[in-house]
Amino acid sequence: MKKILFILPVILFSCTQNNKNTDASTPRTAVTITHVSQGVINDSITLSAITSYLNKSSITSPIAAYVTKTLIESGSKVQAGQTIFRLESKERNALGLDDNNTAGIIDIKASASGIVTLVKQQAGDYVTEGTILCEIANKNSLVFQINVPYEYTQYVVGGRNCIIILPDGTILNANIGTPMASMNTVSQSQLYKAKANTGFLPEGLIAKVSILKNASISSAQLLPRQAVQCDVSMQRYWIMRLANDSLAVKQEVEIGNGDKNNIEIVSPVLSPSERIVLDGSYAMEDSTLVKIIK
Structure with a gap:
């Protein structure tokens, strides 16, 4: 009888140790936590x-000629009447007249004030009559x-x-x-x-x-977007909150506005001290054992 009484505490102690070892060996999901905050969020x-x-004008060559000078570039601001190109007629070029003789030299002027949006010809280019030299836009017509x-x-x-x-x-x-x-x-x-x-x-x-x-209203409840999960149809939303230091439970929520960082929680009302799973909540089941990491 004494032997039986002696063995019984040993068995009970062994069972207790086995339970402790089992609890310790149970896998836990590592998570970080966050808290609800108050603020304004806009849905956009x-x-x-x-x-x-919208308002552009094309400057063209009046004759067949060689471009000898290009006095503008894309983005240049010009005034009406400002010289923007100098052309030399093909006849003058063939005769080889010197600079003192201005025959055959044509200065092309801006027809209106604006910004040069496109320069199509540069010095040395040969252009035919009607060739577009550049485009000038009214700077106030930008849309x-x-x-x-x-x-x-x-x-x-x-x-x-x-x-x-x-x-x-x-x-x-x-x-x-x-x-x-x-x-x-x-x-x-x-x-x-x-x-x-x-x-x-x-x-x-x-x-x-x-x-x-x-x-949203000025006192909206906000949570980081990664703390809120949803089903494939995006009809049901939930968060994982901590019931204690090691157990995460599912809490369904109704969402409102959202942006790339945060989502508004319309209901339920969450306490500022409520611990919400942030990292690690994706695909997490209800009543999951967790381990909080900093």
């Missing part, structure tokens, strides 16, 4: 735009032509403001104008014009346009 769409000058898919036309309204981001990161405030009358039948998109106060930009420059869809 990003579209593409291309620069264009950004926004390519708007039809489903977004409800957000692109004449008179609304938008933000234009140039390839070098420059941000411009712009105003949306009227749409073009026709629609691209292939892409089912429509062109809108937007004007911004800026210096010279080359024609054909591609930029991004950010247009506001909805603005």
